[in-house]
Amino acid sequence: MNTLDTTLHAGEHGHHGPAKGIGRWLFTTNHKDIGTLYLWFSLLMFFTGGCMALMIRAELFQPGLQLVEPGFFNQMTTMHGLIMVFGAVMPAFVGLANWMVPMMIGAPDMALPRMNNWSFWILPFAFAMMISTLFMDGGAPNFGWTFYAPLSTTYAPPSVTYFIFAIHMMGISSIMGAINIIATILNLRVPGMTMMKLPLFCWTWLITAFLLIAVMPVLAGVVTMMLMDIHFGTSFFNAAGGGDPVLFQHVFWFFGHPEVYIMILPAFGIISQIIPTFARKRLFGYASMVYATASIAILSFLVWAHHMFTVGIPLAGELFFMFATMLIAVPTGVKVFNWVATMFRGSMTFETPMLFALAFVVLFTIGGFSGLMLAIAPVDFQYHDTYFVVAHFHYVLVPGAVFAIMAGAYYWLPKWTGHMLDERMGKLHFWLSFIGVNITFFPMHFIGLAGMPRRIPDYALQFADFNMVASIGAFIFGLSQLVFLWNVIACVRGGEKAAARSWEGAEGLEWEVPSPAPYHTFATPPKLPESQR
Amino acid sequence: MNVQADNRRLVRRLVFSCVLMFGFGFALVPLYDVFCEVTGLNGKITNTGPVAVEGPDLSRQVRVRLLAVHNEGMPWEFGPVDGLIETHPGEMKQTAFHATNPTGRRMVAQAIPSVAPAEAAEYLHKVNCFCFEQQTLLAGESVQMPLLFVIDKKLPEHIRSLTLSYTLFDISPEVSVAESSEKEQSL
Amino acid sequence: MVRITTITIGSGLGLALFAASAQAEWTVNLTPGVTDVSRSVFDLHMTIFWICVAIALVVFGVMFWSIFHHRKSRGAEAHNFHENTVVEVIWTIIPLLILVGMAVPATATLVKMYDSSEAELDVQITGFQWKWRYDYLDHNLDFFSNLSTPREQISNEADKQEHYLLEVDRHLVLPVDTKIRFLLTSNDVIHSWWVPALAVKKDAIPGFINEAWTVIDEPGIYRGQCAELCGQDHGFMPIVIEAVSRDDFQQWLADARADKQRVTAAAERTWTLDELMQQGEQVYLRACAACHLPTGEGVPGAFPALKGSAIATGEVAAHIDIVLNGKSGTAMQAFRDQLSASELAAVITYERNAWGNSLGEAVSPAQISRLLEPTTGEAEQ
Amino acid sequence: MSDKPTLWQTLLSVLSSFFGVQSERNRERDFHGGHPVHYILTGLLMAALFVIAVILLVRWALSLAGA
Structure with a gap:
């Protein structure tokens, strides 16, 4: 505790550089350090979850059981999902928020620096606990990341208790992160930075943080109920005992659907920062973007049962959730139109972050279309729990959320490291990823429509060709992420010096400070740049 | 400092919302039951107890199918006496399920009812039934479990047949654990 | 195996999508199915698909046009407009209208699916880990339907046959042109019964009953799979429907009932140890090996080993009891309803004499069949 | 022009957020004069109204379909 206090004081006085050695990282309360920790952690988890995905795809390369047993296969699908959702995508967004939000709003640090430290350092323990279940008797959780009861309660392996506690810890971490971001955005804006001048990344994160506060406790509640069912x-x-397994699904998706938006709204924010920069034009319909984000957030609470069209909901219920889900497509569509309108009559260049952002717009929209198809309840009876769904949510999450994170990383790397990126390597990474992702997930639409259920370790012969294609794509995509790792490390170690305004069209407070951003920024409140006044 | 006070107040509010939402997660359980009752979601039966019979509506006929389902290795022989009953809305019908424990040990079971289509659940009124009651049978013992029910006259027109199923769950392990702990306490 | 690989390589990765229509066995789309409902679903699917394609063409068209024409390298100057409420309202209302256009046929199809008018045949479907049980409710006939693909094909020791993983030992035989009601429930975890050709997918939930309807138009064999993750062998519990004419269905019912009696009668004759061991191995591989493994070694922490176990080498009565009645609170099911008396006797005999468990004693089918029918036995006395 | 949005304007703003389109001028008005709590409350109210509207729509669709 003493050390913590000292570090905090050092930080508050703001005249010292970072501490030396491992202690800097363990006890840091600096938003940039913590952002860096989050980002490296999520990259590590991205590779861990990615290896599991490759194991899945390797097993599915050909029909028949070659590499793993069905039980282990289920553990892989479960851990892959959990790690990617809670370990890769969410911490990456929190990391980006930690780095960028204070710099975008002219704050010296996050509002609650000590809590910030805790909210990060909980995560490695949570994931160590979760991954350790792989080595326990009976194996890791094997019931899918949606852990439907009673497969996850009465029929679960003993390690489910560790899984529950890991989820609790991740939930606490996310909630603390969310509280911190809300407090920072609401209380620490530099004078003159009114809410309506807030960069869109801050807006989408603010709304996301409220979603987190609303639904993470519900997830905690549902796993607590599981714990009580299992042990008490x-x-x-x-x-x-008079309970209802379907109740689990209702409560889970009450969390789960907003969770989907938690993983995509910050991505909308990142893309809305990047496209104007490289189109050299202000974002079209900023106001609509903010309002539509709020509307998506509210509507996301009203559509949860579209994940459960086949559990036997009465006709009126099916219709309600079908209509509500279809309506949510409207504000989402508006966002896509706005991005396109931002590009329209701009002056575009195509550096790596822009390439990822453009791919995001196209591929996320494809994911949106398959989402719209899934919203149609009678047809969903055919799509539900097939590879069509797998294709849909991977289109939304991989070239959606993950591409947005990569776009953001490339976009802000000069600010973080002080070096420009090697554009050739960046473009190589982009094209390999773009091709890989499409080869992986596009054929999944076909095998899904042709009738292949999801989460199966072996399949009938008519699905063989496309599965093979998908597996090849997965390895292309997976290996090309090593280029990303190489890029990041190379950019940290050296490269062309980056200017304060690293990209020609970049606007915002974060581009007013030198690159790399000094350890302490905005010890005195900055003046808003001309463009934001 | 002003900002710190603001932060503290905000954090207090946000933490409070979290606690509230955690509670809400649990509140969803009773809310869901209410929701089921109102919308007939999931075919939970809520109407039990005496009912005033006002004479059957002979213009309509309803087919009630009775089903017996075993759960998880439940070895009992368990089934309806009549698999299919023709009735009129408002008519009181009596039938029964029989159960036999063919194993060599004492077992405790519990029967859970479910109605399909789910929206018909609220119109199926059971005057007496064995649902949610624990039933103990010694080795080789048999029992008849009576069921007295009325279908509400307000049953929507388009429902012409409905299914009432009982799923038999073996709860012997839970019961024996509870009993042994009770014994320990009484000792 | 080799054939498939050659096809894939032959078609080439990029060409795969375009070559699709050329190869009859390739399926890249939903099946139109063989029921009125499934055809409506298919039409709806195609309608919405083409609407999505049209919207995509417009949106991506504008986007790529801008990317091409409004590049800095072509000397494009940025025009600083960033708001136009009229345009925004227009491009919000148009999708809204398109959505309404989609909702109308979708609602109609959904209402058609929920048509609960009187069914002629009720079939109860119960999901088990990992098989289905079909119960023809008014016809005193029920049976289990297990995956019949041999283990050697799954473990790549034998060539995979045409219906690899989509074949079962007993088909669900259904009459055509008959309104059939399925009543779905589950014995353990949630399963989902899905036959694409009927456009029926409904979850089977323990303790609850779900309904689905169909009227099959054409005789034929239709295959489906469990669609909800239900544990280890979720990928190995297919569904096979054999739709036959109404007359053939009646004939089949009579045959199936006669068959059932023959099996019961078979229990009464004397079986040799070899016979029991032979059948026992088959039954074991079908019903037990998923958990206890073909080697009888089980999975530590999840499924106990039988090789050298206390039960499989101990008192026979306890062994019979656990196989017949299962063990509460574990994955061990009661097999008394799932297997016939001779199958039960065979598998118990097998377990007591395989993998070095060498008790040398046979359990006779007659002994089991007495245990199976205590109530009727009493009634007859 | 008064800075403070009227109740009607608040309603319209929330409505337009559901719709996903808002003009810059109205947004400035909302953020200059508006109080967030008003918008949140109106938002929740409108969400409830939205639910009721969809339920009515479902009823209407069902009555048309004759189910």
Whole structure:
């Protein structure tokens, strides 16, 4: 505690550089350090979850069981999903927020620096606990990242208890992160930075943070109920005691659907920063973007049962959730139109971040279309739980969320490291990823429509060709991420010096400070640049 | 400092919202039951107890299918006496399920009812039934479990047949654990 | 195996999508199916697909046009407009209208699916880990339907046959032109019964009953799979429907019932140890090997080993009891309803004499069949 | 022009947020004079109204379909 206080004081006085050695990282309260920790952690998790995905794709390369047993296959699908959602995508967004939000709004640091440190350092323990289940008797959780009861309660391996505690810890970490971001954005804006001048990344994160606060406790509640069912003889989800397994799905998706938006709204924010920069033109319809984000957030609470069209909901219920889901497509569509309108009659250049952003717009929209198809309840009876769904949510999350994170990383790397990126390597990474991602996930639409259920370790012969294609694509995509790693390391170690305004068209406070950003920025409140006044 | 006070107040509010939402997660359980009752979601039966019979509506006929389902290795023989009953809305019908424990040990079971289509659940009124009751059978013992029910006259027109299923769950392990702990306490 | 690989390599990666229509066995789209409902679903699917394609062409068209023409390298100057409420309202209303256009046929199809008018045949479908049980409710006939693909094909020791993983030992035989109601439930975890050709997918939930309807138009064999992750062998519980004419269906019912009696009668004759061991191995591989493994070694922490276990080498009565009645609170099911008396006797005998468990004693089918029918036995006395 | 949005303007703003389109001028007005709590409350109210509207739509669709 003493050390913490000292570090904090050092930070508050703001005249010292970073501490030396490992202590700097363990006890840091500096938003840039913590942002860096989050980002490296999420990259590590991205590779871990990615290896699991490759194991899945390797097994599915050909029909028949070659590499792993079905039980282990299920553990892989479960861990892949959990790690990617809670370990890769969400921490990456928190990391970006940590780095960029204070710099965008002219704040010296996050509002609650000590809590910031805790919210990061919980994560490695949570994931160590979760990954350690792989080595336990009975194996890791094997019931899918949606962990439907009773497969995850009565029929779960003993390691499910560790899984539950890991989820609790991740939830606490996310909630603390969200509280911090809200407090920072609401309380630490530099004078003159009114809410309506807030960069869109801050806006989408603010709304995301409120979503997190609303739904992470519900997730904590649902896993607590599981824990009680497993160990304390309650019957929330156990039909034998008068409970209802379908209740689990309702509560889970009450969390789960907003969670989907938690993973995509910050991505909208990043893309809305990048496209104007490289189109050299202000974002079209800023106001609409903000309002539409708020509307998506509210509507996301009203559509959860579209994940469960086949559980036997009465006709009126199916219609309600179908209509509500279809309507949510409207504000989402508006965003895409706005991005396109921003590009229209701009003056575009295509550096690596822009390439990722453009790919995001196209591929996320494709994911949106398959989402719209899935919203149509009668047809969803055919799509539900097939590879069509797998294709849909991977289109939204990989070239959606993950591409947005990469675009953001490339966009802000000069600011973080002080070096420009090697554009040739960046473009190589982009094209390999773009091709890989499409070869992986596009054929999944076909195998899904042709009738292949998801989460199966082996499949009938008519699905063989496209599965092979998808597996090849997965390895292209997976290996090309090593180029990303190489790029990041190379950029940290050296390269062309980056100017304060690293990109020609970049606007915003973060581009007013030198690159790399000094350890302490905005110890005195900055003046807003001309463009933002 | 002003900002710090602001932060503290904000954090307090946000933490409070979290606690509230955590509670809301649990509140979803009873809310869901209410929701099921109102919308007939999931075919949970809520109407039990005495009912005033006002004479059947002979213009309509409803087919009630009775189903018996075993859960997880439940070895009992368990089934309806009549698999299919023709009735009129408003008519009181009596039938029964029989159960036999063919194993060599004492077992405790519990029967959970479910109605399909789910929206019909609220119109199926059970005057007496064995649902949610624990049933103990000694080795080789048999029992008849009576069921007395009325279908509400307000049953929507388009429902002409409905299914009432009972799923039999073996709860012997839970019960024996509870009993042994009770014994320990009484000792 | 080799054939498939050659096809893939032959078609080439990039060409794969375009070559699709040329190869009959390639399926890249939903099946139109063989029911009125499934055809409506298919039409709806195609309608929405083409609407999405049209919107995509417009949106991406504008985007790529801008990318091409408004490049800095072509000397494009940025025009600083960033708001136009009229345009925004227009491009919000148009999708809204398109959505309404989609909602109308979608609602109609959904209403058609929920048509609960009187069914002629009720079939109860129960999901088990990892098989299905079909119960023809008014016809006193029920049976289990297990995956029949041999293990050697799954483990790549034998060539995979045409219906690899989509074949079962007993088909669900259904009459055509008959309104059939499925009543779905589950024995353990949530399963989902899905046959694409009927456009029926409904979850089977323990303790709850779900309904689905169909009227099959054409005789034929239609295959499906479990669609909800239900544990280890989720990928190995296919569904095969054999749709036959109404007359053939009646004939089949009679045959199936006669068959059932023959099996019961078979229990009464004397079986040799060899016979029991032979059948026992088959039954074991079908019903037990998923958990206890073909080697009888089980999975530590999840499924106990049988090789050298206390039960499989101990008192026979306890062994019979656990196989017949299962073990509460574990994955061990009660097999009394799932297997016939002779199958039960065979598999118990096998377990007591395989993998070095060498008790040398046979359990007779007659002994089991007495245990199976205590109530009827009493009634007859 | 008064800075403070009227109740009607607040409603319109929330409505337009559901719609996903808002003009710059109205947005400035909202953020200059508006109080966030008003918008949040109106937003929740409108969400409830939205739910009721969809339920009515479903009822209407069902009655048309004769189910």
